Amino acid sequence: MSLQDKYKELTDLANNLGISNLEVREQDNVLYIDGTAKSAANKEELWNAYGKIDPEFRSADVVMNIAVVEREATEYTVKSGDSLSKIGKLHGVSWQDIFEANKDLIKNPDLIQPGWKLKIPTM
Structure with a gap:
């Protein structure tokens, strides 16, 4: 073989x-x-x-x-009431892509804090 x-x-x-x-x-x-x-x-x-x-x-x-692939990213500051899905829809990316780009900060994708600065991947 x-x-x-x-x-x-x-x-x-x-x-x-x-x-x-x-x-x-x-x-x-x-x-x-x-x-x-x-x-x-x-x-x-x-x-x-x-x-x-x-x-x-x-x-x-x-x-x-x-x-x-190294993706370029923009920065977004989390506001009260935000979720990864909501932020993703705003920027045209999936919440999974945002989570993957911020694994150093986000331990649980359901728990994000206002004031966190997230990298939003772009193509």
Whole structure:
């Protein structure tokens, strides 16, 4: 079985996630997967899929070099009565994108505080 066959589920997932500049090549018994993910969550999803195929990461037959798109961001100061959904609608982005961009500040997406300065990702 070739490495591309062994890791077909992983490369299919990369395609389904829309990994840009995706390059899959096999060289010296190692499968190299390169590309750029739209979010850190997509990159983590790829690593989780790899972990299901090789749970202890012992095969040492895959090298994944997946970058994450750096998104520009604007700043928004949370007001009383705001929610991530409300802020997202105001800026045309999902609440999940705002949450992902502010994980260092937001521990629970249902609990945000007036006065917090949030990064609002833009494309």
